[in-house]
Amino acid sequence: MALVESERGPSAVIEATPGASDTAVSNDSGVAADGGQLDDVATLLRGRRLVVLTGAGVSTDSGIPDYRGQGAPKRNPMTFDQFLSNGDYRKRYWAGSHLGWKLFDAARPNAGHAILADMENAGIVSGVITQNVDGLHVRAGSNRVVDLHGSMDRVRCLRCGQMYARASVAEQIDSANPWITEPDAVTVNPDGDADVHNWAEFIVPACTVCRGTLKPDVVFFGEFIPKERFGEASDLLRSSEALVIAGSSLVVNSGIRLLEQARRKKLPVVIINRGVTKGDSRATIKLDAGTTETLTALAERLLP
Structure with missing residues (x-):
């Protein structure tokens, strides 16, 4: 299958710069992208309806550990x-x-969860597709949430x-x-x-x-995502005008499938994640930065 070239050409990978303006540090030493980098992303996304795909990195500031983040213990999940x-x-x-x-x-939901709910209420975010099973997006006030991998509650x-x-x-x-x-x-x-x-x-x-x-x-390892649930995620993406991926390494194929769906539609794709992801080379812009801090700083530029 041929891949559609990004509207902005080759993807740009931008690393957070500690000490620059708009830099913020969280409890887990996450760092936001600097002001100039965030301005570029805001210019790309402004005026578009965003769908946000979230992974474990969004919930680490709520005290829930990440599978693949720095320092995460090796484990062998039950299939x-x-x-x-x-x-x-x-x-x-x-x-x-x-x-x-x-x-x-x-x-409890952290600032990143709350910001996404605020942007949905403002009409900027059309909905959240999450790989997390913690239910924190709903508890933060997000209305349209697709629990791609289910929910522990x-x-x-x-x-x-x-x-x-x-x-x-x-x-x-x-x-x-x-x-x-x-x-x-x-x-x-x-x-x-x-x-x-x-x-x-x-x-x-x-x-x-x-x-x-x-x-x-x-959804356990080795278990398929229910067809109707992935269809709901695809429908949400089709009704949106840009894809933001936050806190996911995109190791799970469901995330890559959604990224490729966005590329086929020639939608801008922004990845916000501390560390390498499988989608970096396919993103319009990649911010190697703390998820909570960067979402908060980005919302300040997009909210009215």
Whole structure:
């Protein structure tokens, strides 16, 4: 398949410059792009309806770790086939997921989430497509959000399709496992899983309708994104006039597919991410900078 050349020609990769005007530092030492760089991006995007694709980097300032950011621990996430294969895998997953979800539930939207909601309310952002499963965009006030990989606050029965609020399943888990306490040292991952040692004692929750297997309504490694959900993301992109990718390394193919869809439409593509992404050479402009800080500074230039 031939790739469409960007409207602005070869992509420009711009690195943040600490010490320049408009530079800001966050708790995780993220740095915004400098004023001149942000002015270039604002000129490119001004007057266009933006769709924003977000990844784990958007939620790190809310205390949720990143899979692939600097210093992220190596891990081997459970696949969908493993989850289905036997009860021991499901015990290990649910024990970790229960503890991890408590951190997700306690997390609060950060300034980046809030800014995207503000820009949607102002008519600048048409909607958010997120690879995150933390639900923070909705909690920040964004109205049109496509949870590309699902959301940890929902649980689905794989047999009968019954849906549950995660909070109600958490109550069921606490009742069946009164011994469970959060370990002093627990590694919580961006998918809401956590590494725990006493998972073998864990009693796995079951569907109260059919006693079938329950699974958080998230896309596991090796599992396909539901066709209708990706279609919703594609429709949102088609109704927009530019794509901004924030906090994603684009390692997951779904993000690259959306980037290529934007390129076929000859839409400007701006990537904001600290570090290399798989889409850098295909972006109109790449800002190698802190996500929260750069979104905040960019909004100051685009909001009326």
